[in-house]
Amino acid sequence: MTIAQTSVEKYQSCIDACNRCMQVCEECLQSCLKEEDAKARARCISILRDCADICSLASQFMARNSEFSRQLCDLCATICDSCAVECDRFKDQHCRLCADECRRCAQECRQMAKI
Numbered sequence: 001m002t003i004a005q006t007s008v009e010k011y012q013s014c015i016d017a018c019n020r021c022m023q024v025c026e027e028c029l030q031s032c033l034k035e036e037d038a039k040a041r042a043r044c045i046s047i048l049r050d051c052a053d054i055c056s057l058a059s060q061f062m063a064r065n066s067e068f069s070r071q072l073c074d075l076c077a078t079i080c081d082s083c084a085v086e087c088d089r090f091k092d093q094h095c096r097l098c099a100d101e102c103r104r105c106a107q108e109c110r111q112m113a114k115i
Helices: 003-032 038-063 068-088 092-114
Strands: none
Touching: 003 038, 003 068, 003 092, 038 068, 038 092, 068 092
């Protein structure tokens, strides 16, 4: 095992959570675009994009052991929380699953930001 792998191991749980959240947000976004009330979901769709992007970026920063990982994960937690609140406004299954995943990711990111 290399030194880089060892130093990134402490982030693995958060990396996994960010990757799951990114995927669920992308899936939810695609489902929201197909809903009859897609126009009413404009803010949700926008935040889903932001959340998917920040989760992906946070995962990348942690994987390369960036010195800015903690700050990015703190921002990621904030965006995940906002996404969860927005998805909670809609009662369909994909939004409920997304809100739950966003809350889990936010929790992981907050824990990581304290490392």
